[in-house]
Amino acid sequence: MVDVIDYRDMPFSTELAGNIDIIQTIYNHSTDIKTRTFPLAGSKEAFLLFIDGMVNEALLDLHVLAPLLQARTDTSHIDFAYICSIVTTSQLTIVTSFEDLLKHIANGCVALLVDQLPFGIAVGVAGWQQRGIEEPAAESIIRGPREGFTETLSVNTSMLRRKIKDPSLKLKPLQVGRYTKTSVIIAHIDGIANHALVEEVRSRIEKIDIDGVLESGYIEGLIEDHPYSPFPQIQVTERPDVVSASLLEGKIGIMVDGTPFCLIAPTTFFAMLQSPEDYYQRYIISSFIRWLRFLFLIISLLLPSLYVAVLTFHQEMVPTSLLLSIAKSREDIPFPALVEALLMEVSFEALREAGVRLPKQVGSAVSIVGALVIGQAATSAGLVSSPMVMVVAITGIASFLLPQYSAGIAIRLLRFPIMFLSGMFGLLGLMLGVIAIIIHLCSLRSLGVPYLQPLAPMKWSEMLDSFMRAPIWNNRKRPSLTGRKKSIRQSSFKRSDHGEEGASS
Known part of the structure; x- marks a missing residue:
């Protein structure tokens, strides 16, 4: 049994053999750790250490190992400056403790230790396999850049730099996870984002003490204000243009290594109902689609509950001919309207989740065919009525109009308790459920910012x-949700200016 070495803040020794023994003890029984010991400048020994698969070995051989082996032998003084003069890579960093050196190794660097030197050198020649830039799979694009974040943090930050070229874009690095040591970047635009808000985000992330962070969802769940609320208080996206637009509004981006999904905070309920394409199309069309989105949000939340309440307690509200038609279709149904609605809603949600989890080639076919077959079979068997099938179908279509998947799940979840209230108390129960949701939304905060802003507070x-x-030309000010620093985003603009110039030309 080998004792576990506490290498935190342990300094290097001037004896190379002792440093090698400590490193080999730390990486004991690790087959992917590659090492090599070789003479340097004739009189001293050097030691290389790297992780197989995380280093570009062609660059290592050409720019690091070959120059070191061919170094002149007529020197007696070897220091960091001498190493920099012979190693032909731009990324060389002095590390003074084993903990810092092992962090660099885990990020794809090569560790170089030289006899009689009381420090180590991390050489940046990282080169692991990574996924290329592709169109985001979770966010369909109608108009806009067809590129999405990848799992590599350096690629994601470069994509952000390509959008915002001003040096006021600040990327602050952090590390989270005792074992995973996941790199996290806090992105904001200095001078636009509220400094206190940036420090609040940094403070919340630094307080995280967890064994590992494998996805940005870990960070989201640990820094949000109200973890028991079904509504997401942090926006999630894998589109660089969405993150850039949010940073220009004074918001903060949180990028996590190993995932293409970036977090945006603070956010509001209305931001969850907006799509990036709203700002890429003509404002009249985008406004109409946004109104349609609000309408179908209400339908998705309340239509089954309204159907249950009316059929159970308020039949007088239905026109006589329609009521007779519904009664005829329900005369052989053995269940009350509430049980019928729950049966169909649960079946529809199960089919939707099955379509998401199945492979893309068969997922959509299974969900569509399954819905048709189950709906027709349930109607023919006398378990549900035809109007209920239509209500559930319209509700399902309405839920697809919500651009944010996390917000759509919240609406789908809240549909069930409102349905129970409607089945027990009728329209009174429905209104009680709506009032409870509005009160809950008014109490929510996203990093201290009211969730219903600008509606509450008005x-x-x-x-x-x-x-x-x-219209773009009328959108002169930034939202005030993160402060009023540099609130003017464009100068005053009149549409008549173009008309006069065109007439004069």
Whole structure:
């Protein structure tokens, strides 16, 4: 049994053999650790250490190992400057403790130790296999850049730099996870984002003490204000243009190594109902689609509950001919309207999840065919009525209009308790459920920012771009949800200016 070495803040020794013994003890029984000992400048020994598969071995051989082996032998003084003069790579870093050296090794660097030197050198020649830039799979694109983040953090930050070229874009690095040591980047634009908000995000992430972070969902669940709420308080996206637009509004991006999904905070309920394409199309069309989205949000949340409440307690509200038609279709149904609605809703949600989890080639076919077959079979067997099948189908279509998947899940989840209230108390129960949801939304905060802003608290100047899409030329100010630093985003602009120039030309 080999004792576990506490290498935190352990300094290097000037004796190379002792340093090698410590490293070999730390990486005991690790077959992917590659080492090599060789003479340097004739009189001293050097030691190389790297992880197989995380280093570009062609660069290592050409720019690191070959120059070191061919170094002149007529020198007696070897220091960091001498190493820099012979190693032909740009990334060389002095590390003074084993902990720092092992962090660099885990990130794809090569460790170089030289006899009589009281420090190590991390050489950056990382080169592991990675996925190329592709169109985001979770966010369909109608108009806009067809590129999405990847699992490599350096690629994601470079994509962000390509969008925002100003040096005021700041990328602050952090590390989370005792074992995974996952790299996390806090992105914001200095001078636009509220400094106190940036420090709050940094403080919350630094307080995380967990064994590992494998996806940005870990960070989201550990820093959000209300973890027991079904509503997401942090926006998730894998589109660089969405992150860039959010940073220009004063928001903060949180990028996690190993996942293409970036977090955006703070966010609001209305931001969850907006799509990036709203700002790439003509504002009249985008406004109409946004109104349609609000309408179908209400339908997705309340239509089954309204159907249950009316059929159970308020039949007088239905026109006589329609009521007779519904009664005829339900005369052989053995279940009350509430049980019928629950049976169909649960079946539809199960089919939807099955379509998501199955391979793409068969997922959509299974969900569509399954819905048709089950709906027809249930109607023929007398388990559910035809109007209920239509209500569930319209509700399912309405839920697809929500652009944010996490917000759509929250609406789908809340549909069931409102359905129970409607089945027990009728329209009174439905209204009680709606009031409870509104009160809950008013109490939510996203990093301290009210979740229903600009509706609650009311901000008339920002209402235009919440319920409809304001024209680009009329959108002069940034949202005030993160402060009022540099609130003017463009100079005053009049449409008549273009008309006069065109007439004069």
